[in-house]
Amino acid sequence: MDLAGFDLNLLKAFDALYAERHVTRAGQRIGLSQSAMSGALTRLREVFADELFIRSPTGMQPTPRADDLASPISTAIQLMRGVLQDDGFDPETADHIVTIAMTDYAAFVLLPQLLARLAIEAPRLDVRVRGIFGKNEVIDLLDSGEANLAISVPIDSAARILMRPLLNEGFACIARPGHPAFAEGAGIEAFAAASHLLMSPEGDRAGLVDRKLAAIGLERRVVLSLPQFLVAPFVVANTDLVATLAARVAQRFAAVNVGIAVHAPPIALSDWPLAMMWHRRVDDHPATIWLRDCIAEIARSV
Numbered sequence: 001m002d003l004a005g006f007d008l009n010l011l012k013a014f015d016a017l018y019a020e021r022h023v024t025r026a027g028q029r030i031g032l033s034q035s036a037m038s039g040a041l042t043r044l045r046e047v048f049a050d051e052l053f054i055r056s057p058t059g060m061q062p063t064p065r066a067d068d069l070a071s072p073i074s075t076a077i078q079l080m081r082g083v084l085q086d087d088g089f090d091p092e093t094a095d096h097i098v099t100i101a102m103t104d105y106a107a108f109v110l111l112p113q114l115l116a117r118l119a120i121e122a123p124r125l126d127v128r129v130r131g132i133f134g135k136n137e138v139i140d141l142l143d144s145g146e147a148n149l150a151i152s153v154p155i156d157s158a159a160r161i162l163m164r165p166l167l168n169e170g171f172a173c174i175a176r177p178g179h180p181a182f183a184e185g186a187g188i189e190a191f192a193a194a195s196h197l198l199m200s201p202e203g204d205r206a207g208l209v210d211r212k213l214a215a216i217g218l219e220r221r222v223v224l225s226l227p228q229f230l231v232a233p234f235v236v237a238n239t240d241l242v243a244t245l246a247a248r249v250a251q252r253f254a255a256v257n258v259g260i261a262v263h264a265p266p267i268a269l270s271d272w273p274l275a276m277m278w279h280r281r282v283d284d285h286p287a288t289i290w291l292r293d294c295i296a297e298i299a300r301s302v
Contacts (some may be wrong), residue, residue, distance in 0.1 A: 008080075010047065013040035013071050014058045017052075018070045018098070019146050021059035027253060046302070074145030078281050089286030091122035091124055096287050101130040101138060101147035103201070104228045105169075105246055106274060110151065113298045117209035121294075133201045133227065139151075142279045153293070154275040161277055164292065168271040172250035173263045175242045191266045192218040197232055197243040198225045209244050212267050233258050244269070248302070274299070 016026035017037075029035035045052055048069070053060040102111070107129060118125050132138060141147040142161055154163055164174070173191075175182055181194040185238050200207060205222055213219055222242060226232060232243050233250075237259035244265055247272055256264045276295055283289045 007043070007233050009261055010040055010044050011077060012075055013037065014052070014066075014069065015145065016046055017041065017060060018062060018066060018073075018144065019063065021053075023060065039108050064141070070144045075281050077160070078145070078285070081285075089290055091125065091290055093124065094122055094287060095124040095126075097126045097128065098287070098291060099128045099130060101141045101150040101152075103132045103152045104230065105249065108149040108230075108252075109167075109233045109248055109274075109302055110295060110298055113301070114295060116163055117294060122290075125291075138277060142277065145279075148278065148282060149295070150277045150290065151274065152277075155277065158279045162280055162283055163298060164276045166274045166276055166296060169302065170247040170271045171244055171265050171269045172247040173242060173244050173265050174236050174250050174253070174260045176237055176240065176259065176265065177242065177261045178288070179242065179261070182261070186266075188213075188216070188218065188266045191242070192220045194242045195223040195240055197221050197235060197241045198222045199227075199229045199232060199243070200225050200246055203228050208269060209265075209267070212269065216267075226282065233260050236260055259274055 003190075012030050013026070013032070016029040017023070020029060021223065023037050023041065024034045026032075027034055032040065041053065048065060050065040051063055052069075053062055055061075111129070115127065118127065130141060130147055132141075132150065134162040137160060138150045138152055138155050142150055151166065154165075155161070163226055164287045171184070175194075179194070181190045183190075196209075198205070198207055198209075210220065210222075222237065229245055229249055232245060233253040234241050235241060250262045254260055276292060276299075278288060278292070
């Protein structure tokens with residue numbers, strides 16, 4: 001390839017297409033019309049001799065060649081931005097778009113306060129949230145540059161992924177008021193005998209509670225397994241199901257009176273950590289540093 005004749009703006013177009021998987025949204029991301037973005041895609045296909053992105057019912061899906069190109073192109077763009085941008089970062093005038101990959105728990109606990117703070121301190125900073133439904137997805141999103149930050153349970157990863165602890169979370173049980181599993185004098189056997197709801201992003205049918213019960217010779221029946229927790233309190237309030245979930249979530253829903261009672265788990269369950277992660281290539285990026293500090297301060301406050 002003759003670099004002297006290569007339009008470097010095509011790299012921005014590729015990066016936007018890989019992040020958005022949609023021609024119109026990719027154009028909006030970098031300030032191009034739909035027709036201009038389509039033209040950029042045509043030129044990219046000619047340069048790399050590959051389709052790169054193929055239309056599907058769920059959007060423009062990248063080819064294996066596009067997957068191979070995504071990380072080095074994203075890195076190259078970040079390096080160019082680092083060379084060209086000012087040394088300072090002023091949140092009051094910054095008009096960045098930041099993408100944060102978050103579990104539903106992280107969004108529930110942190111996002112309201114984060115957006116309230118950004119509205120005052122960085123009113124032109126726009127946030128896009130990507131859901132996380134599995135640990136491996138965190139590395140993929142950070143490697144590809146689709147996310148600037150990720151917030152989830154810590155992951156075992158290569159040295160290129162950096163991490164900052166945010167908070168520890170405990171567990172609480174929720175049930176309808178007057179549930180016999182939590183009646184006065186009820187023990188662990190009554191808890192195990194109840195019908196249970198399990199939160200599992202991966203769709204598992206067993207979790208930490210099952211392992212703890214098995215260790216003392218008991219088992220429970222999981223009637224319903226959910227990938228997200230938001231509907232759980234409403235299901236519990238209208239059924240005899242019992243759910244064990246993050247304590248902050250249980251307390252928040254109880255506070256708004258959705259018809260649940262909160263109880264301490266009748267079995268010892270260890271706390272679990274929430275962490276913020278980012279790729280090493282953006283470790284020194286001023287906007288990302290500022291945002292990381294904001295999120296860490298919010299996590300300390302909750």
